[in-house]
Amino acid sequence: MLHCHSLDITVDLNNLAWNYDEFRARCPGATVAAVVKADAYGVGLSAVARRLASNGCTTFFVAHLQEGARLRRHNSAGEIYVLNGLLPGTEPAYERLNLKPVLTSKLQVRLWIAFCEREAWTGGAALHVDTGINRLGFRVEELPALKRLIAGRTQYFDLIMSHFACADDPSDPRNGEQIETFWQVRREFGELRRASLANSAGCFLGSSAHFDLVRSGIGLYGGNPFVTRSNPFRQIISANARLLQVKTHRQGEYVGYGRAFRLQGDRLIGVISLGYADGYPRYPSLGNQDRLQVYYKGRSAHVIGRVSMDTSIIDLSSAADLKPSLGDLVEVCGPSQSLDELAKAIGSIPNEVLTTLGSRSVRSYVGDHELSVAASLHRPGDHRDY
Structure with a gap:
C-alpha cells in the first residue's frame, strides 16, 4: 500500500x-x-x-x-x-x-x-x-x-x-x-x-x-443531519495521519509559529502529516483550539500551537509508554473520534469536514472488490467533458 x-x-x-x-x-x-x-x-x-x-x-x-x-x-x-x-x-x-x-x-x-x-x-x-x-x-x-x-x-x-x-x-x-x-x-x-x-x-x-x-x-x-438529535447513521470513514517526528521538549519552551504555545512542563511532542492544506483548520472557529485532539492507539493527544500548511504539533505525553515513533498512524477521525465529534471540535459541520479533509489523501475502500486491494491517490482534476 x-x-x-x-x-x-x-x-x-x-x-x-x-x-x-x-x-x-x-x-x-x-x-x-x-x-x-x-x-x-x-x-x-x-x-x-x-x-x-x-x-x-x-x-x-x-x-x-x-x-x-x-x-x-x-x-x-x-x-x-x-x-x-x-x-x-x-x-x-x-x-x-x-x-x-x-x-x-x-x-x-x-x-x-x-x-x-x-x-x-x-x-x-x-x-x-x-x-x-x-x-x-x-x-x-x-x-x-x-x-x-x-x-x-x-x-x-x-x-x-x-x-x-x-x-x-x-x-x-x-x-x-x-x-x-x-x-x-x-x-x-x-x-x-x-x-x-x-x-x-x-x-x-x-x-x-x-x-x-x-x-x-x-x-x-455518516454525518449527523440534526443539531438536536443523535446520529442514526453509521460512520463510513476513518482518517489517520502519520507521525513525522517525536521529541521530548522541556518546560518553558515554545512550539509552533508565533511562539503561540508555551509548555508548562516536560512533554513528549509529535509532529503529524496534517495541516491546513489538508482541510485541517489553522484557526478553529468558536474558540475551539483547545478542543482539537487526535488519538494515538486510543489515547488522546491535544493539538498544540498553530496548525501549519502541512503539519500539526501534538502532545503525545499521555501515550509515552506506548513509544510512538516515525511513521505510526495517528487517528484524526475514526473509532475514538467520530466525524461529528471532529466537526464539533473544529467548530464546523460534518459536511464541511468531509468535503475539505484530505485533499492530498490516500484512500482505500472496504466493500468494493475493485478498490479494496489497492489504495488510490486522490487528486481530482478539472474534468471538462462538456
Whole structure:
C-alpha cells in the first residue's frame, strides 16, 4: 500500500450501503436519490456511485455540469440532476451526456424550452421553487408566470423541487410551513412526473415531507443531519495521519509559529502529516483550539500551537509508554473520534469536514472488490467533458 505524507483515509462502503437502506426504510413510498456532489462529499465519486448503483440507486444529484460529466462516465443509465442550473451555451452538453439541469429562473426555462423544441429533446429537467431558504429557485409569487411559461411544454420537465431551511431541527415550526407551501406547489404543477423536498434531515419529518423523491446527502456519508438529535447513521470513514517526528521538549519552551504555545512542563511532542492544506483548520472557529485532539492507539493527544500548511504539533505525553515513533498512524477521525465529534471540535459541520479533509489523501475502500486491494491517490482534476 502506498503511504504518503498526508492522510490515510479508509471508506467503508458497506456502511454507506447500510445508510442508503436506512433512508429507504424511512421513506418507503419515495425514490431515494443520492447527492454525490463535491466528489461524493469528499469520499470518492467513482466508488460511491458504483456501490449505490449496485444497491439499487438510480437517481443522483450533483452541483456542477463537470461533476455530472464525471459521474456519467461511471454511471451510464442513471438519472443525473445538476443542481446549479443552466448556464447559457451549455444546453448541448446536457443532451450529449443525458443530464438534467435544475432550473431556477425564467431565463433558464426559456433557454431550455428553446433548445428542447429546436432539438426535439425530452431528456427532462427540474424546476426549483424557493419555499423559504431564500437561496436558488423561483419565488412563490413567480409561479403563476412560470406556469404560463411552461404551458403546453411540460414534456420538457420531469421534477418540481424545493429545499428545507431548518430540517436539521425537527421541532422548528418553519418545517411544517415549508411542507404545506410545497404541497400547494405540487398541486399547481401536478403534470410534472415527480416532486422532491426532503434532504437527509427532511426524510425524518414524516411521510408528508417525502413526496415522490427524497435526496439523501450527509447521512449517506455518516454525518449527523440534526443539531438536536443523535446520529442514526453509521460512520463510513476513518482518517489517520502519520507521525513525522517525536521529541521530548522541556518546560518553558515554545512550539509552533508565533511562539503561540508555551509548555508548562516536560512533554513528549509529535509532529503529524496534517495541516491546513489538508482541510485541517489553522484557526478553529468558536474558540475551539483547545478542543482539537487526535488519538494515538486510543489515547488522546491535544493539538498544540498553530496548525501549519502541512503539519500539526501534538502532545503525545499521555501515550509515552506506548513509544510512538516515525511513521505510526495517528487517528484524526475514526473509532475514538467520530466525524461529528471532529466537526464539533473544529467548530464546523460534518459536511464541511468531509468535503475539505484530505485533499492530498490516500484512500482505500472496504466493500468494493475493485478498490479494496489497492489504495488510490486522490487528486481530482478539472474534468471538462462538456
